[in-house]
Amino acid sequence: MRIDGHTKLAFLLGYPVSHSASPAMHRAAFSATGVNAAYLPWALTPAHLSAAVAGLRSMENLLGANVTVPHKGAIVPLLDALTPEAEAIGAVNTVIPRSGRLIGDNTDGAGFLLALHEELDCRPEGLTVAVLGAGGAARAVAMALAQAGADRLVLANRTATRAEELAAHLRRHHPHCEVAVQTLHPSWRVSQVPEIRLLVNTTSVGLHPGDPPLFDYDSLPVQALVSDLIYRPAETPLLRAARRRGCSAANGLGMLVHQGALAFERWTGKPAPVQAMRDAVER
Ligand code: ATR
Numbered sequence: 001m002r003i004d005g006h007t008k009l010a011f012l013l014g015y016p017v018s019h020s021a022s023p024a025m026h027r028a029a030f031s032a033t034g035v036n037a038a039y040l041p042w043a044l045t046p047a048h049l050s051a052a053v054a055g056l057r058s059m060e061n062l063l064g065a066n067v068t069v070p071h072k073g074a075i076v077p078l079l080d081a082l083t084p085e086a087e088a089i090g091a092v093n094t095v096i097p098r099s100g101r102l103i104g105d106n107t108d109g110a111g112f113l114l115a116l117h118e119e120l121d122c123r124p125e126g127l128t129v130a131v132l133g134a135g136g137a138a139r140a141v142a143m144a145l146a147q148a149g150a151d152r153l154v155l156a157n158r159t160a161t162r163a164e165e166l167a168a169h170l171r172r173h174h175p176h177c178e179v180a181v182q183t184l185h186p187s188w189r190v191s192q193v194p195e196i197r198l199l200v201n202t203t204s205v206g207l208h209p210g211d212p213p214l215f216d217y218d219s220l221p222v223q224a225l226v227s228d229l230i231y232r233p234a235e236t237p238l239l240r241a242a243r244r245r246g247c248s249a250a251n252g253l254g255m256l257v258h259q260g261a262l263a264f265e266r267w268t269g270k271p272a273p274v275q276a277m278r279d280a281v282e283r
Pocket of ligand 1: 205
């Protein structure tokens with residue numbers, strides 16, 4: 001990569017950022033498309049977020065920014081406008097500079113849907129889906145599923161009150177979608193979700209080798225598609241059990257790649273080199 005007087009800058013705002021695959025993925029995208037830009041991780045604590053956004057505003061050669069934990073919600077009031085997706089989720093993962101203004105977008109939900117279609121040949125329209133978890137990732141996924149026409153969402157979370165809040169938000173935005181809440185604990189069974197077609201894990205359980213199972217994975221019926229947003233490790237115990245039972249299953253790599261590809265397209269106006277981005281992340 002050559003940096004010269006014409007190089008544009010893109011940033012990842014987060015804390016921590018050292019584990020992120022996004023710099024390698026976007027470097028590969030710039031290189032494959034000949035875009036003269038650099039993508040830099042910017043580790044900053046919440047106390048410095050507003051100064052960082054002011055810094056972005058000062059940069060005439062800003063290409064854009066990604067936003068990750070813990071800043072996705074906190075950055076909202078610091079921006080000039082939100083896309084309808086970011087507005088509905090209440091969180092931003094992509095900042096786009098437009099005519100001197102900073103626009104907050106969210107490509108997580110759309111990235112999730114693209115990966116679901118590509119890897120599991122799944123379109124959510126008319127389906128019953130179980131979403132495990134009720135944090136920021138669950139919100140993006142559940143909103144995208146409802147937007148895409150899912151019939152019924154069951155939100156299963158360890159802390160039921162958190163799932164109730166997300167359910168109320170979903171019902172307000174997508175009254176056509178039936179939303180139910182269940183408490184997720186080790187004795188939870190997939191049979192509590194009749195006619196389930198897709199199960200999505202948005203919790204952090206499975207990230208660490210010793211994590212006890214979220215529920216009895218042997219209760220997965222063979223017709224259920226299983227999506228785990230975790231991509232490192234590439235195969236969580238949930239995914240391993242799902243495949244052992246004959247279910248089609250996919251990890252979170254596709255969502256990571258597609259949310260990044262959509263951000264690249266918003267920043268550059270060019271089609272993203274999705275395969276080059278995927279290869280970079282897999283490496
Ligand atoms: P993110 O923004 O990545 O979704 P988060 O907002 O911290 O992260 O949410 C983490 C999710 O993982 C939550 O749904 C959390 O459940 P609680 O709401 O009950 O905290 C879930 N989670 C984390 N550790 C868990 C565990 N050991 N068992 C079950 N769920 C867990």
